[in-house]
Amino acid sequence: MITSVERRRRWPRDEKERLVAASLEPGATVSEVARMAGLHVSQLFRWRKELCKHGETSIAPFVPVEIGPSVRPRDVAEVPLTT
Template sequence: MRQITVMAGPERRRRWTDAERLRILAEAAEPGACVADVARRHDISTARIYTWRHKLRQHIAVPQFAEAVVDGGDDKVPDVTPQPAVVIELGSKVRLSIFPSAPVALVAATLKALR
């Protein structure tokens, strides 16, 4: 026959309400707050706070956008035409412009042909 031991007393596994979880998460998210300190105050592990935070982010899934600031001081449109990196003039009728985006092989072949 086997022996079974029944332990009476408080259960170690605690149940947290959603309101308690949100309060602890808000406390951990305050500027300058340390998750380890918040966890110690509430006698829970830091992993528990990070797990709750992860689950909350999955549940909410709200995209975050950065605020755009438009400076209305200058209405000029910037010049976006690319400037050549090298300009080679051969006489009065031949001008070769090499842009930074040009492939090296093409530039080498062109210069070789101009010899």
């Protein structure tokens, strides 16, 4: 018999930001951070996408590249195939 209705958990923005920051730490894995917080990995990935998109405006999508002179490949010695 079900006696109550389970509602979705509401996460405050500062808690989302804290978990996203923890998942971005060097050596941290998203799945481990999500597991410790008690949420699904896909939810944490969604929060990362939502919260990190604001910083993308300062990052250039393309970086200019200068191509230098061509370098001749080394001569490859022919090795006889043994069968």
